[in-house]
Amino acid sequence: MPQDDDITPDLNTSEPLRRALGSRYLQYALSTIMHRALPDARDGLKPVHRRILFAMRELKLSPSGGFRKSAKITGDVMGNYHPHGDAAIYDAMARLAQDFNLRYPLVNGQGNFGNIDGDNPAAARYTEARMARASELLLEGLAENAVDYRPNYDGTLEEPIVLPAAFPNLLANGASGIAVGMATNIPPHNLDELIEGCLALIAAPDLPDDDLVALIPGPDFPTGGVIVEPAESIRTAYATGRGAFRLRARWEVEDLGRGQWQVVVTEIPFQVPKSRLIEKLAEVIQTRKVPLLADVRDESADDVRIVLDPKSRTVDPELMMGMLFKHSDLETRFSLNMNVLIDGVTPKVCSLREVLRAFLDHRRDVLARRSQHRLDKIDHRLEVLEGFIIAFLNLDRVIDIIRYDEAPRAALMREVWGRAFTRATSEKDYVAPPAGEGELSELQAESILNMRLRSLRRLEEMELRRERDELLKERAGLEDLLASEKLQWKRIATQLRAVQAEFGKATDIGRRRSDFAQAADVEDVPLEAMIEREPVTIVCSKMGWIRAMKGHVALDQAFKFKDGDAGRFAFHAETTDKIVLFGSNGRFYTILAANLPGGRGMGEPVRLMVDLPNEAEIVDLFIHKAGAKLVVASTAGDGFVVPADDVIAQTRGGKQVLNVKDGVRALVCRAVAGDHLACVGENRKLLVFPLVELPEMGRGKGVRLQSYKDGGLSDLTTITLAEGLRWLDPAGRTRHEPDLTEWLGKRASAGRMAPRGFPRDNRFT
CATH class of the missing domain: 3.30.1360.40 (Gyrase A; domain 2)
Known part of the structure; x- marks a missing residue:
């Protein structure tokens, strides 16, 4: 598999553009998936994080040692293993040190490494870092051939393909990343619970999912919080590898x-x-x-x-x-997408069981490799001890060869010794070898020649025999371990319990931080129910400045307005009321009376509260009454009846009800009160017709109310036919026309001239 930068095309060949693009993009996609975005299921790390920890190990930055400048660490990682930008490497390292991002931080930071407010870390030249104890556990065994190595990007050094990982870091610290065509998002978990789950899987590989989730009930976030996701949903998420967790403050x-x-x-x-x-x-x-x-x-x-x-x-x-x-x-939803690399090669969305099994299989492989490495070391040492003991048993002859022979190593190897060393468990098992079977190997001869003179004392011989016996005993145990799968899992369980003792719930870092609770879903309570009911007086000017004065003040008093402005709407309301604004663009807007500015000043422009366009005017402003009906009409004389509940808008943008074309605007909105509708045109012709002839709609252009040769609609109102028509004359006196038979007609007819004394502005009010 190519590295990130090993995707340079061969410019000496030619091929169709479609094939070339497909091939190059596939290489890029695979490189992104395998070498950048997705973590390995075995150690839970992406390449950049793995390289950071390995570089810190090479710099000997142990948890008990001193700190080094972050710039030095970043430079080593970039120069030796990760040929990318230093800013990206430093950001990745800084995140490993943030205890509000990682459940079990892998880096100990000294200096400003960011905070929970969202502030960025200080520059790399100002901060210092070293490995945390958890990192040591991830790296433990690298010197014992626990994993395979591969050449670095330029072939000058080697880096581990995966870390030995003494604990399931993928789930303990979580991971997130976006690749090409796939992504991963894994929350952090409690290490004590993860180890309990691993131990249960070791004891019973076919453990039911419900029992596994009982041991690992859900994530454990470093910032705490309360998980309110239902248990059944969590079980489904862990079984499929996809889901989400609701988390509350x-x-x-x-x-x-x-x-x-x-x-x-x-x-x-x-x-x-x-x-x-x-x-x-x-x-x-x-x-x-x-x-x-x-x-x-x-x-x-x-x-x-x-x-x-x-x-x-x-x-x-x-x-x-x-x-x-x-x-x-204060409540968020953390998505779960357990998309990881299995064996570092195959991306797959895994269940909780599969991820833990991948970790356990990796630990078994690490154990076998470390055991075999130790076995080889023991065999090497036993071979050396064999030569030493032969030398002690034949000390005078060895000294004589070393003093007088010109080629002592070859002479030592040719010599037939009186007593040979056998790989036994006690002294009684030594037997005199037949002639010619006591030769020393080259390693043994070289070791004898390199032996110090001070070692030629009786005490040293006893020490060699004790070391031999201990190594033989250890070797027998390793051979038994490599031959028994049961013993291997027992050893892995012991190692996991050792980690659990260090990071378990009894420790400060290991205690569970995120609790579980049942979400008490809040019902959709009307805003009116949450507002204290108080009387107010709504005042709106011609220029659209609106305010709510406390109490019900007299509406005929003189209100103050800005220079050049004047009053237009004034009515009594309650703080729990919804105020409806009808614009000339045919849209209805809703404002809570409790949200209106106070009456001490001139108020605020209503256009700051709703998205009423500058070219649109306020047609009407009134209190919403549930269950009522409204009649709306345009200047073209089209209109219809709409339920008042259908005009309530949920957003600032309002709700389109009356559709108007260019050159036409919404003109009037009246509450329906009566059985007939009276409308008057700009030509002063009055028409009265039954309301039942007007359709009830939620939105539209409407139907023709009255026909005109010239001009359009001036005004309309709803009346009770038996009570006649009333209006105010210019002197303020109420005029009454009890008999409207002359003006009765069908909807969309022309009508007749208005009664004598009808206002010259053609308005009913």
Whole structure:
């Protein structure tokens, strides 16, 4: 498989562009998948992380040793193993040191390595690093032929293909990456629980999935929080390798006395920057998506402490937090996509069982290789000890050969000794060899020649015999281990328990941080129910400046407006009311009365609250009444009846109800109250027809109300035919036309001239 930079095409050959692009892109995709984005299921590391840890080992940066500049480490990694940008390498190393990103950090950092607020680490020249204890466990056995090596990118050095990995790092620390056509996202888990799961699989390879999930109930995030995903969903995710986990912030109610209280958030969801979370909460307050929340403060020091102040002491904390979980990052969803490289080659979406099995099989292979390596070392040492003991048993002859022979090594190898060393377990097993069978090997002869004179004492001979006996005993144990699968799994279980004792739940780093809880889903409570009901007076000017004055003030009083502006709408309402705005573009907009600015100033432009275009005018402004019906019409004389509940908009953009073309605008919106509709055109002709002739629609252009030769519609109203038609004359007196038979007609007819005394502006009100 080519390395990342080993995909240069051969420029001396020619081939079709389609084939060339396909071949090159396939090489690039495979390189990205195998050498950059996806972690290995065995050690849970990507190549850059593996190379960082290996380079730190080569620099002898042990957990108990000193720190080295991050720039030095980054330079060694880049120059020797990872030919990519130093910024990318340093960012990867910095992440390994962040305890809010890694459940079990692999690097000990000294200096600014970033924080939970989302701030970046300091430059590499300012920080220092060394390996953490967990890294030592991942690297343990590299010197004992535990894994295969491969040449580095330029062939001058060698690097391990995979690390021995004494614990399941893939699940313990998680992983994320985006390759070509595939991605991975694995949450961190509790190492104590993972080891319990591994031990259970060793004892019972066919362990049911339910029993495995009982031992590993879910992720354990470094920032804590509360997992509220249902247990059945977690089981399905672990069985398929795909799913998601709902994670909520941890909070508590803090009593302030005298009935006052506040909510304190002590743990936030994983990978949510605290600074961004505070900004989102402030935005929720500003947009009043959660009217129960009054203020948010960040009082964090080394720990997380976010204070949420309620609107009043009567607010239900559970209801307020439920709304915040819905509208902010206090609740997130962490996706699970367990796409990893099996044996470092094949990408596959694995289940929890498959990932643990890949780790355990790797540990068995590592154990066998380390045992065989140790066995070879013992055989080498036993061969040396054999020569030493022969030399001690024939010390005078050995000294004589060394003193007088011109080629002592060859003479030692030719000599037939009186007593040979056999690989036995006790002294009684030594027998005198037949003539010609006591020769020393070249290694033994060389070792005897290199032996110090001080070693020629009786005490040293006894030490050699003791070492021989211990090595023989160890060798027998290794041979038994390599021959027995049962003993191998027993040894692996012992090693895992040793890791568990160091990182178990009894330790500070090993205790579970993320708890489980049942999500109390918050019902969609109407915003009116969360707003304290108070009387207000809504005032809106001709230029669209709107405000809500406290209490019901007299509507005929003089209100203050900006220079050049004047009043247009003024009516009494409640803070729980929804205010409906109808624009000349045919869209309805909804504003909560509680969200309107106070009445001390001139208010605010309504266009800041809703997305009413600058070229559109305000046609009408009124209180929404559930169950009512409205009649809307355009200047062209088209209209229809629409239920008031259907015009409520959920967004700032409003809701399109009356469709208008270029040159036509929405003109009027009236509440339906009566059985007939009266409309008057710009030609002063009045038409009265039954409302049943007008269709009820949710959206559209409508039907023709009245026909005109010239001009269009001026105004309309709904009336009760038996009560006649009333209007105000220019003097302010009420005029009444009880008999409307003369103006009755069919919808879309022309009508007749309005009654005597009808207002000259052709308006009913």
